[in-house]
Amino acid sequence: MRGEFELIARHFAPLAADVSGAFGLQDDAAVIQPESGRDLVYTSDTISAGVHYLPDDPAGDVARKLLRVNLSDLAAMGARPEGYLLNAAFQADVEETWIAEFAAGLAADQESYGIHIWGGDTTRTQGATVLSLSAIGSVPHGQCLRRSGARAGNYIFVSGTIGDAAFGLKIALGELADELDGGTQAILVDRYRRPRPRVTLGEGLLARNLATAALDISDGLVADLAHLCAASGLAAEIDAAALPLSTGVQQLIERDSARLSTALTGGDDYELVFAVPSERRDALVELARELDLPLTCIGHLEEGAGEVTVRGPDGTVVKTAQTGWQHF
Amino acid sequence: MRGEFELIARHFAPLAADVSGAFGLQDDAAVIQPESGRDLVYTSDTISAGVHYLPDDPAGDVARKLLRVNLSDLAAMGARPEGYLLNAAFQADVEETWIAEFAAGLAADQESYGIHIWGGDTTRTQGATVLSLSAIGSVPHGQCLRRSGARAGNYIFVSGTIGDAAFGLKIALGELADELDGGTQAILVDRYRRPRPRVTLGEGLLARNLATAALDISDGLVADLAHLCAASGLAAEIDAAALPLSTGVQQLIERDSARLSTALTGGDDYELVFAVPSERRDALVELARELDLPLTCIGHLEEGAGEVTVRGPDGTVVKTAQTGWQHF
Structure with missing residues (x-):
């Protein structure tokens, strides 16, 4: 050396x-x-x-x-x-x-x-x-996206697909090997090891005034959305059926629906979750097309005190842990 | 927790x-x-x-x-x-x-x-x-002190006293306990644990255009001065008798003159060593008085290729390691 x-x-x-x-x-x-x-x-x-x-x-x-x-x-x-x-x-x-x-x-x-x-x-x-x-x-000067600033009635959007990294970590640890083909496993492990920070998206949201609040999903969608809600003094209603899922994660959840919770709460996705006023929704769709990046509406914000409610296809509440990984 | x-x-x-x-x-x-x-x-x-x-x-x-x-x-x-x-x-x-x-x-x-x-x-x-x-x-804008920029003939100054932290570390490790009284030991340990960054001095050197090059002594005076010399394309002549030493370090060196080498090469002093053009020397003395901080001329720079030569009171060269602590 x-x-x-x-x-x-x-x-x-x-x-x-x-x-x-x-x-x-x-x-x-x-x-x-x-x-x-x-x-x-x-x-x-x-x-x-x-x-x-x-x-x-x-x-x-x-x-x-x-x-x-x-x-x-x-x-x-x-x-x-x-x-x-x-x-x-x-x-x-x-x-x-x-x-x-x-x-x-x-x-x-x-x-x-x-x-x-x-x-x-x-x-x-x-x-x-x-x-x-x-x-x-x-x-x-004077501009930035923050966690606070969202308003009741704003749509909640996420970029990309959710949950890939959490399942990618499981695969890297030797789990799920018999449930997915090798190519799909490699895609999920890659999502865990090589997150794609949504830099161009963030700059676009700011430049075009498309979002009232944003943060990146590092601790898990529900936990991070709860941070956005708490900072903005609102609550979130999420439609589980609207969650953008990769083919691999779809397959895993089809085999065991309890895994939906992993997608909702697993960390390390490094996608953005952000609040969009209804009048900016068309402009957001245009940005998604320009960036060639899926931006998906998964719910909306309403009056509340930081709660995140996830509803399944039948309208019942899906139970999830509200807090992500903490070191202490 | x-x-x-x-x-x-x-x-x-x-x-x-x-x-x-x-x-x-x-x-x-x-x-x-x-x-x-x-x-x-x-x-x-x-x-x-x-x-x-x-x-x-x-x-x-x-x-x-x-x-x-x-x-x-x-x-x-x-x-x-x-x-x-x-x-x-x-x-x-x-x-x-x-x-x-x-x-x-x-x-x-x-x-x-x-x-x-x-x-x-x-x-x-x-x-x-x-x-x-x-x-x-x-x-x-456009101004800062760097390691390069010193010129042949510049005086070499250091702030404060040199070597305290190296002996303070030894005391913290349980050495030298029978050679110094408790108060002096505490002063040296304090110098090791609580370095005094010379922030006001640095700002003053820059604002008054007093120094052509500077760096802080973290790896040891000789090693860091060698960095300044290499960056400036010069060599340094140091007069060991001019080194500013605290009372405690003076006592230790009086008991064992080989310890001079520790003062010259020991790290963690976090004093500044800097090059001063002769025409700025009076202004530097004025800054030292204003800051109530000893600034001591310990030698000068001359043509060369990064060498640091330390001369003892009798004019002979004091041998020292030219490189400080490295992690690898």
Whole structure:
């Protein structure tokens, strides 16, 4: 294993090559000129081996996940990604090939999302690898999507399909192997390992004034929608039959309807859930077409105090846990 | 132990109370309007239990150290602190009292340094506690202190006293107990646990155009000065007799002159080392008086390729390791 400075020079400095103010990651800090007329958006997430990802997940996918969960938070605010800081505390026995693959994953995503590293820190820890990333985005001054701001009567929309990541995790852990063909299993595992942050959608919602509130689904649809409801002082009615499900998840629920609850409460989807005024619904459909991304109405908001009610096809209430995963 | 959201609400949200754009740490990200005419400065550091601090160090001191090592990087750029993001991955058996004391340490330093939390993430790890912090500062547009920029003939100055933290660490580990009285030991341990980032000095050096290059001493004076030399394409001549030493370190070196090497190469001082043109020396002395902070000339820069030469009182070269602590 090389020295710390050489590791940075070899694997991480190339990620900063296009940012003059990052000084090749060789100074004490980066100096970046903010664009006039825009506010800056700051978010930060940590993922840890054995907690947020499986220790044998490919290093490139771990890197993508780390960056993308942060980009998903930016998307939820309607922000354009600008740059990021990486804090990597590697476990003592990390091999340089793992670090190289990790950096390659970041490089690929820098291309995909038009973002560059500005700085960070590379260290070792005595325990499991802990990876933190702080992402910086920007929005036009005075504008952003928030969790609060939704109004009674707004429609509730979600992007993409819901529940894929929760079942993908089960498959990655060796479950459900005899219920789905290999291709479908791979799609769901990919959804778990490589979330697609809805950055362009978030920017579009903000620019076209289509949503009164938004957040990204990391803890599970019901739990995160409950956050939106609580912040907006409303309640949500969800129609389970309207949930956008991938073919694989549809098959799993057809075999065992109790699995609907996993789709409703499973985390790691990193889709957006957002509130749309009825008069903006047509414009939203137009945005969905332009982005070639399914945006599905799954219910509506009404007066209330944070409750999320899910109704099944027969109108009865589907019981779900209202809180998502918590670390403590 | 309470739930994750309640922990954040109880211990960390109060730290964001004065920042409207942090939304009480309850949204996906913070939204901050940058001040017109200023560039933003980004730095990030990680400290890990058993590597960067001792597992039984007081939690409030760990918090201070985490914040201050980042503020020290901002100081090295001449930046004014603006805000920070905290990523805390706590070990599984952390107690809430530890988190409460950690947050209280941050609260005290927020007062001292006029900085507020903007966001972050609170998680658990399967291994040792890993704490990352990203600090955001600002400088007037187009200006900052860098490691490069020094010129041959510039004087080399350091702030404060050198070597205290390295001996403080030894004392915290149970060494040197019979060589110093308790009060002196406590001072050195305090210097290790509670570095004083030279924020006001950094801002003053920048505002008054007193330094051509600067960085903070985290890896050890010789190693960090070597970074400045390499970045500036110069060499350094240091006069060991000029080193500013605290009473305790003076006593230790008087008893064993080989310890001079510890002062020259020990890390964690978080003083600034900087290059001063001869025509700005008088103005620098004036700044030292205003700040009531010792600023000591320890040598000069000359043509070269990154070498740092330390000369003892008799003019002979004092041998020191040129590289500081590296994690890999």
